[in-house]
Amino acid sequence: MKDNRRSCFKTARRIVVKVGSNLLTKDNGLNVDFVHAISRQICIMIDRGLQVVLVSSGSMAAGLRKLGLAKRPEEIPKRQAVSAVGQASLIMEYEKAFEACGKKVAQVLLTSDGLYQRKRYLNARNTVHTLLSWHIVPIINENDTVSIEEIKFGDNDTLSAMIALLVNADILINLTDIDGLYNKDPRTNIDAELIPVVSTIKKDIERYASDIPGALGTGGMMTKIRAARKVNTAGIPMIIAQGTKPDILIRLLEGEPHGTYFAPKSHKMTNRKCWIGFTTKPRGVIRIDDGAAKAITQNGKSLLPAGIVDVIGEFGAGSPVEFTNGGGEVLGTGLVNYSAEDIRKIMGLKTSEIKRKLGEKPYDEIIHRDNLTVVWECD
Numbered sequence: 001m002k003d004n005r006r007s008c009f010k011t012a013r014r015i016v017v018k019v020g021s022n023l024l025t026k027d028n029g030l031n032v033d034f035v036h037a038i039s040r041q042i043c044i045m046i047d048r049g050l051q052v053v054l055v056s057s058g059s060m061a062a063g064l065r066k067l068g069l070a071k072r073p074e075e076i077p078k079r080q081a082v083s084a085v086g087q088a089s090l091i092m093e094y095e096k097a098f099e100a101c102g103k104k105v106a107q108v109l110l111t112s113d114g115l116y117q118r119k120r121y122l123n124a125r126n127t128v129h130t131l132l133s134w135h136i137v138p139i140i141n142e143n144d145t146v147s148i149e150e151i152k153f154g155d156n157d158t159l160s161a162m163i164a165l166l167v168n169a170d171i172l173i174n175l176t177d178i179d180g181l182y183n184k185d186p187r188t189n190i191d192a193e194l195i196p197v198v199s200t201i202k203k204d205i206e207r208y209a210s211d212i213p214g215a216l217g218t219g220g221m222m223t224k225i226r227a228a229r230k231v232n233t234a235g236i237p238m239i240i241a242q243g244t245k246p247d248i249l250i251r252l253l254e255g256e257p258h259g260t261y262f263a264p265k266s267h268k269m270t271n272r273k274c275w276i277g278f279t280t281k282p283r284g285v286i287r288i289d290d291g292a293a294k295a296i297t298q299n300g301k302s303l304l305p306a307g308i309v310d311v312i313g314e315f316g317a318g319s320p321v322e323f324t325n326g327g328g329e330v331l332g333t334g335l336v337n338y339s340a341e342d343i344r345k346i347m348g349l350k351t352s353e354i355k356r357k358l359g360e361k362p363y364d365e366i367i368h369r370d371n372l373t374v375v376w377e378c379d
């Protein structure tokens with residue numbers, strides 16, 4: 001088991017901390033004590049020379065309290081209105097808490113379409129880097145007030161993974177109301193055991209997790225594992241730990257083995273490859289045969305027409321597209337050189353036959369290896 005978290009923390013410079021709704025909620029309102037406790041710990045981290053980006057849920061919890069509502073409204077506009085009210089209270093509380101240790105904060109609200117396009121992605125990255133260089137703590141949440149289905153991250157575990165990739169973090173710490181990943185859902189299995197280290201996220205690990213969240217969370221353990229898989233593939237470690245443990249961030253920083261540590265792949269991916277693999281919104285699916293799957297996932301090859309067996313959806317050249325194996329498992333994402341219509345005409349053919357079929361051959365590859373990110377290796 002590769003538990004090298006001690007050395008990770010020793011060399012870390014930039015850390016993303018995510019705190020979930022269950023931690024930020026008390027008596028159906030905002031847990032002000034927790035906001036202050038976590039802010040104080042982040043201040044200590046900054047004073048020790050680290051850059052910290054905070055991804056904080058809790059706008060809904062704070063909004064409910066402010067409006068005197070007992071539970072989340074059913075209707076989407078009302079929920080969005082509650083979040084709008086709550087986000088203001090949440091950030092005000094953080095501002096007070098960080099002010100107490102002499103730090104400034106900035107509110108960054110994102111929707112996923114703000115990161116899909118490369119230009120907007122780079123713009124978001126520059127803003128966060130500027131805040132960090134000014135020693136200001138960026139506090140990031142999904143912009144729930146304007147988020148409709150198509151532009152939603154959906155949960156802040158996913159958002160925190162994208163932020164860790166965006167800022168090229170050294171570690172992602174996901175603080176929640178449980179002390180890590182168990183081998184079964186601990187709510188329904190009293191014999192569930194904590195897993196201290198996950199070296200590689202395989203199918204069995206996903207099976208441990210339930211996608212049913214706690215009372216106020218979104219996505220449960222499942223979205224946390226998917227977030228870990230994204231960042232680990234890109235070379236970033238992730239820890240899931242219980243946020244209510246006193247001074248948990250500082251103890252982690254000092255190398256104490258709390259929670260579950262998800263070990264990263266040994267190589268760091270380039271920022272562009274991370275963006276292709278984990279942030280773009282795929283416009284379609286290309287199904288490939290076993291030979292192509294192996295060539296791409298194990299030998300770092302490009303995707304050629306010969307290995308393609310099916311194309312699903314309509315997309316233009318340059319679009320992000322997922323590629324799957326015969327069983328439909330997503331192996332990765334890449335930017336295609338040809339439209340769906342053209343790929344259908346040339347799939348299964350040799351590269352030398354492209355010109356005869358299409359009348360031109362601008363590229364040999366359907367997806368060049370430089371424009372392709374493998375997220376799941378074939379066995």
Ligand SMILES: Nc1ncnc2c1ncn2[C@@H]1O[C@H](COP(=O)(O)OP(=O)(O)O)[C@@H](O)[C@H]1O
Nearest residue numbers: 020021022176182184210213214217218220221
């Ligand atoms: N295998 C598992 N190990 C640990 N927790 C699990 C597992 N499966 C489901 N859970 C549940 O996931 C919950 C955390 O997810 P969630 O409610 O979304 O938290 P947050 O609001 O912090 O994002 C825990 O309270 C726990 O009950």
Ligand SMILES: N[C@@H](CCC(=O)OP(=O)(O)O)C(=O)O
Nearest residue numbers: 021057058059060155156218
């Ligand atoms: N953006 C929402 C949080 C959504 C979410 O993912 O919550 P959680 O699973 O608790 O991290 C809010 O601020 O209430």
